[in-house]
Amino acid sequence: MLDDSHEEWLRRAKALELPTAHRIDGADEPGGGATYTVRSPRDGRPLVEVADGATAEVDAAVAAARRAFDSGPWPRLAPADRGRVLLRIADLLETHRADLALTVSLEMGKPITDAYEIELRAAINTFRWYGQLADKLTDEAPHVAPDALALITREPAGVVGAVVPWNFPLTLASWKVAPALAAGCTVVLKPSESSPLSALLLGRLADEAGLPPGVLNVVTGDGPTAGRAIGLHPDVDVLAFTGSTAVGRHFLRYAADSNLKRVWLELGGKSPNIILPDAPDLDRAATTAAWGIFFNQGEMCTAPSRLLVHRSIADRVIETVVERATALRIGDPLDPATEMGALVGESHLARVQEHIAGGLDEGARLLTGGVRTLADTGGTFLEPTVFDRVEPRMRLAREEIFGPVLSVLTFDDVAEAVALANATEYGLAAGLWTSDLSTAHRVSRALKAGTVWVNCYEEGDLTVPFGGMKQSGNGRDKSAHAIEKYTELKTTWIQL
Structure with a gap:
């Protein structure tokens, strides 16, 4: 429970060390040297200068994710072993809950009580839930002809580009990253340029939990540059986006102009x-x-x-x-x-x-x-x-x-x-x-x-799916249905 005083949170804020570099291939990467200022909406003051990612940084992150998927151990681990790593991520989020909540509050203006009690609870529960689900997903063997065997298997889709907004920076990142990792995918995460700090901390903690290098990469930068580079990248197999309907249209165009990657969109609302x-x-x-x-x-x-x-x-x-x-x-x-x-x-x-x-x-x-x-x-x-x-x-x-x-x-x-x-x-x-x-x-x-x-x-x-109809998007976050976004169905027909 949150019981620190206002004065204690102010003291913590002064002592907090904030990340500044991309997280690529299991290490901090400053990139090409370009930076931008992250300001706190609570007082308009600068928090930190963060690496400003462009095409080169996205290329490096996608290359790391591609290697980790094509030749690394993560997609080939037993699902239970992947689940244990996700559970360790959840435990580390819990251990660092106060600092993460403070980071969210500083970077996007959310009340610290909501950041600690709601945002961090959601992120922790998400990794824990998908960690527990990882080895409980089943394939299908439909009854077909007596002289044949049909198998329907789910295979990880590949490299996932996840682009998330600033309003729930850790929750929405977790809703993309956790099911993608549970399915055996590798991920390049681009947080909003307004709230990159909590995502960078998530990347560090995920590596600390035992993710192999390159499985989760975090690139900071703006949408028209870093986001566009992810959307157009031919080695990104799936794009998962939460944000405005206008930007969602851009990602559909990027997919059409590149490799026809699958694009999953959770967009605006007027509920x-x-x-x-x-x-x-x-x-x-x-x-x-x-x-x-x-x-x-x-x-x-x-x-x-x-x-x-x-x-x-x-x-x-x-x-x-x-x-x-x-x-x-x-x-x-x-x-x-x-x-x-x-x-x-x-x-x-x-x-x-x-x-x-x-x-x-x-x-x-x-x-x-x-x-x-x-x-x-x-x-x-x-x-x-x-x-x-x-x-x-x-x-x-x-x-x-x-x-x-x-x-x-x-x-x-x-x-x-x-x-x-x-x-x-x-x-x-x-x-x-x-x-x-x-x-x-x-x-x-x-x-x-x-x-x-x-x-x-x-x-x-987390047992129920979340997503929209009409111009609010497609696909679903949360629940076992989220796994569908990050897997491919393969049919194998064996003549006996």
Whole structure:
């Protein structure tokens, strides 16, 4: 449990040694000498100069991963042996949990309590779960003709390029890396240029846990350079990406322009959260709606950014949401009492503010928030923001904002609620609050979303898959289904 004081976390931050080099072939690699500055959104100050990877560094990392896959021991280990290494990675993440949580909080502004209790818990559990799963995957032997034997086997797909964003830097890296390693693949991981430090530490710990050199490589750099080089690389067999829909399109083009590598995309969202009059607990539904949009500063692809509430209960629900928004404690991410930290950086803050201004211009009513706060700290803090009188045509209702901005829309019946919920190019997640079992089943089936939460939000564990429909992407992270992204099916027909 997290029990250190604000002062103790500040002391730890001053003493923390942060990585600066790529992690390639089991060693720190400074690259060609180019660097860029990683700044902390809590105060805008530089944290460290990190190696800025370009094509040469990506080539070196992919070559190391290729050697490790083609001639190294990792794909040829017994699955149980691979699983034991993943379990050791989980143990080392646990051992270094405080420093890793501190690194995440410093580099992307997440409250230290959330970084320690939620982000690190997710990363540790992910490696532990896939470590335990590694030797429990089975092949198939379908019944065919009596004079033949058919075998369907899963083989590791090869070198995986994993490109992950800054909002959950360790969680989302773990969701890609752990199943890929369990399947026997090797990996080149490119974290966001805003949050490279925790991924570099993960690379070090993975090598310390016993991964052979080259099995997990971490290259830092920006998307247009390092990310593009991974996407176009002919020796990358699979590309797994989490990020915006616009960038996801680029990776599909890179695959088409190179070796037709498989591309798995987890993209944006504009998730609806529907509250019906028969919700089992209206106050809980409203409080959860507020928590969902303001958790992680609203920097969540699954954030319930569209609150769809029945007109008969709208005033009551909105009042509770606004009360919760105004009561949130915004402050230094290193203070364990902070409930909402800083947005990841100045450019992202400006983008969110532009959406807020656009909402006002289009006629939505601002109920609370909408302005920068704690500007004297140098940090990128924004007040929790709630709009009502939002119409489906407005950008507030259509575009992913990726910040603490809630849009409230009202409806008169279930059919209208479903139509509003599905009136988006995205299909990542949705919420529904009702006491009627039939309504729960019917509406859940009608919602075009990869995950539907009923009478809750953001619940689940590693046993269930995660991913989207429509322009929210394809493929699934989490669960045994994630293994499908990193394996090839081979049919062997033996005539007896």
